[in-house]
Amino acid sequence: MELKDRIVAAFKRCPLSSFEEKLVQVLASNRDTTAAGLTAAIGAKGNGAWQLHFGQLCRKREADLGPAPAAPGRRTPDGKEARFYTGLLADWQEDSRTFAIKAEARQAFVALGVI
Numbered sequence: 538m539e540l541k542d543r544i545v546a547a548f549k550r551c552p553l554s555s556f557e558e559k560l561v562q563v564l565a566s567n568r569d570t571t572a573a574g575l576t577a578a579i580g581a582k583g584n585g586a587w588q589l590h591f592g593q594l595c596r597k598r599e600a601d602l603g604p605a606p607a608a609p610g611r612r613t614p615d616g617k618e619a620r621f622y623t624g625l626l627a628d629w630q631e632d633s634r635t636f637a638i639k640a641e642a643r644q645a646f647v648a649l650g651v652i
Contacts, residue, residue: 544626544645547601557594558651560587564627565643565652569635588623588636595622602626 563578575587599605602625611619626642646652
């Protein structure tokens with residue numbers, strides 16, 4: 538199954554909460570934005586609230602979307618390689634430290650009426 542179709546199926550099976558919908562909409566309308574910029578766009582303080590919540594949104598649906606890519610250089614508390622859950626739906630640009638919604642995710646959320 539193609540990524541767009543997996544995304545549509547995942548969010549039909551486990552619909553977005555209103556807050557999760559806002560997280561997706563902020564990402565879709567703020568291409569190439571830092572975690573701090575996305576956090577400000579959801580009205581939160583700090584640098585990483587958007588990334589934390591968006592990662593949880595993705596992790597909750599990893600069985601349908603996944604598996605999540607590895608998070609290079611990061612380990613879980615028990616020493617295992619960490620997963621980059623946000624990377625299921627968003628692209629990360631290391632050089633600029635910015636996020637952008639994956640093209641397939643944009644198509645899926647348009648089809649679902651989220652964006």
